[in-house]
Amino acid sequence: MERLLIRTLAGLLLAAGSAGAEIQLNAGLELGLVDGGPLPSFQDGSQGKLRYGRGDDGLHLLSGYLQVRSDVGALWQGRLALDLNTQADTPLGVSEAYLEYRPLPESGIRWRARLGAFQPPLSFEHGANGWETLYTTNASAINSWVGEELGGLGIELMARRDLASGDARWYWAAAGSLFYGNDPAGTVLSWRGWSINNWQTAWGGDIALADLPVFAFAPQQAPVSEPFLELDGAPGYYSWAELGLARSLRVRALYYDNRADPDAQGHGQSGWRTTFTSLGAQLALPLDAGLIVQWLDGRTYTGPRFDSGRALDDDFAARFVLLTRRHGRHRVSVRRDWFRVDDRDNSPIDPNQERGDGWTLSYQYSLSDDWRLGIEWLELDSRRPARAADQAAVDLAERGWFVVVRWRHQRRI
Numbered sequence: 393m394e395r396l397l398i399r400t401l402a403g404l405l406l407a408a409g410s411a412g413a414e415i416q417l418n419a420g421l422e423l424g425l426v427d428g429g430p431l432p433s434f435q436d437g438s439q440g441k442l443r444y445g446r447g448d449d450g451l452h453l454l455s456g457y458l459q460v461r462s463d464v465g466a467l468w469q470g471r472l473a474l475d476l477n478t479q480a481d482t483p484l485g486v487s488e489a490y491l492e493y494r495p496l497p498e499s500g501i502r503w504r505a506r507l508g509a510f511q512p513p514l515s516f517e518h519g520a521n522g523w524e525t526l527y528t529t530n531a532s533a534i535n536s537w538v539g540e541e542l543g544g545l546g547i548e549l550m551a552r553r554d555l556a557s558g559d560a561r562w563y564w565a566a567a568g569s570l571f572y573g574n575d576p577a578g579t580v581l582s583w584r585g586w587s588i589n590n591w592q593t594a595w596g597g598d599i600a601l602a603d604l605p606v607f608a609f610a611p612q613q614a615p616v617s618e619p620f621l622e623l624d625g626a627p628g629y630y631s632w633a634e635l636g637l638a639r640s641l642r643v644r645a646l647y648y649d650n651r652a653d654p655d656a657q658g659h660g661q662s663g664w665r666t667t668f669t670s671l672g673a674q675l676a677l678p679l680d681a682g683l684i685v686q687w688l689d690g691r692t693y694t695g696p697r698f699d700s701g702r703a704l705d706d707d708f709a710a711r712f713v714l715l716t717r718r719h720g721r722h723r724v725s726v727r728r729d730w731f732r733v734d735d736r737d738n739s740p741i742d743p744n745q746e747r748g749d750g751w752t753l754s755y756q757y758s759l760s761d762d763w764r765l766g767i768e769w770l771e772l773d774s775r776r777p778a779r780a781a782d783q784a785a786v787d788l789a790e791r792g793w794f795v796v797v798r799w800r801h802q803r804r805i
Contacts, residue, residue, distance in 0.1 A: 415462040418521040420800035421476075422454040422590075424529065429790035434584055435479045435591075437600040437615070439779045441748070441772045441790050443479070443530075443589035453478050454529065454796065455590055457487070457522030467495055473522055475594050485594020487523065497554040504550040504567075509595055511543045512569070512630045512648055516674045516684050517714070521800070523592060527684075527725040528754040529768045529794050530588050532712040534670070534688050534731075539592040540599060541580050541619040542648075544571025544628060561638040568631040572622045575652035578664035578692030579617040582706045585746045585776055586731040595620055605781055606704075606742040610695075614660025623663045624653035643673045654694045654702055666692040668708075681717040693736075705736040706744050721759075727752040729772075748774030762801050768794040 428448040431440030438445065444452065456476030464470045468491055475487040490508025497503075511523070515535040519526050523539070531539065550567035580599050583606075593599060598616035607613055628650035636642035649667045656663035668690025675683045688710050695703030710731035717724055728751060735745040750772040757765045771791045779786055 413463045415805050417803045418459040420522050420524055421456045422796055422798045424452055424454040424794045424796040426452050427793035429792050431784055434587060435600050437602050439584055439602050439776060439782060441587045441774060442792050443591055444792060459522050467493060469494055475592050480597050485597050487592055487594050500554050502552045502554040507547045509545045511538060512646060514538050514646055514670050516672055525590060527716045528752055529766060529796055530590050530752060530770055532727060533586040533588050533710045533729045534686055534712060536587050536589045537581060541577045543620055544574045546571025555638055563636050565634040570627045570629050572627055573620045574628055574650045575623040575663045576617055576619050576621055576661040577650055578666040581708055582692060582744045585733055586710060586748060588750055588770060588772060593619055602782060612657050618661055621659055621661050623656040623658045626651050640676045646670045662694045664692045664694045684714040687711040701737060703737060704742060707734040707736060721757055723756040725754045743777040746774055746776040748772060762799055764798040766796045
């Protein structure tokens with residue numbers, strides 16, 4: 393299904409180009425000198441919170457993307473985004489591929505529909521091009537999880553008040569989506585916990601899991617999580633609504649339910665029924681400053697049903713506050729994260745509970761429209777009893793430094 397979608401969309405974009413339609417190319421690379429954390433990277437199968445850990449010090453290609461966007465006829469636009477991740481088993485993969493229906497406004501309402509592979513729109517920290525982070529190198533715990541485990545193949549319908557059709561600056565928007573292919577979402581959050589990173593799982597990609605004692609009782613589980621598999625044939629959904637003041641304020645609420653069957657299994661994965669509510673706000677402040685706050689609360693469970701409930705059952709929650717200020721070519725951002733997982737099943741062989749918080753301090757300097765320099769420090773303090781199975785500290789402070797060069801470029805052909 394994924395390959396067919398990508399081939400179809402690529403064909404449409406090429407046909408649009410040959411028919412004289414304008415194609416917009418956006419590309420970006422981020423190269424960084426890294427001082428990693430005390431545990432191995434989570435992609436090496438640890439329960440560490442950082443993407444770069446022990447043994448990863450040095451120069452890395454932190455991220456990269458290529459995005460192609462073009463009109464397909466008068467009312468449609470196609471988007472294909474490729475993500476470059478040198479730590480992934482397949483370094484170059486598709487992160488988004490969809491067609492968007494864009495009719496003219498009607499009665500002051502702007503309608504949109506997109507069909508294909510995309511993520512639920514939770515993040516105010518990321519931009520539209522390649523889903524790159526805007527204010528820091530590493531995203532918050534909430535939006536790091538979005539990049540790791542959330543995404544589907546489906547349709548989203550949206551209505552938005554058209555500001556161009558009136559004098560008022562206030563607007564509203566509302567949308568809903570049906571999607572397939574996100575049944576294992578919650579696997580990583582339960583068996584590794586929250587993280588702060590700039591990882592983005594491509595379609596067909598996976599995330600390594602630690603070798604936990606519970607896997608002796610779950611031989612069907614592969615040593616990796618593949619978050620974009622469809623296991624039960626039932627669609628999930630999300631809906632969201634936003635209220636905003638142009639260039640000043642936006643508030644967005646979103647509810648997500650993958651509707652996965654917790655008894656479903658296949659391809660080395662299990663269905664995790666995952667639901668959550670997210671509330672986020674972004675506010676422009678005086679002196680070229682800005683504030684972003686976000687809160688997320690949910691539940692995920694899987695496995696056989698017992699009198700006491702499901703075999704694996706976790707509540708999870710996270711929140712963050714980010715303050716950023718731009719001064720000429722300079723930008724300074726500071727973010728405070730809090731996160732937790734509460735183990736509802738209390739299984740002694742699978743202690744998934746954790747508590748943690750983190751600080752991120754980031755400085756960026758724009759050399760030009762295409763080039764940016766930056767330095768970032770982050771620290772995560774967490775308590776996770778399951779780390780004892782890896783002979784790692786239950787209470788752990790993980791710190792990382794990043795000195796980065798970011799290039800991004802846009803071209804129309």
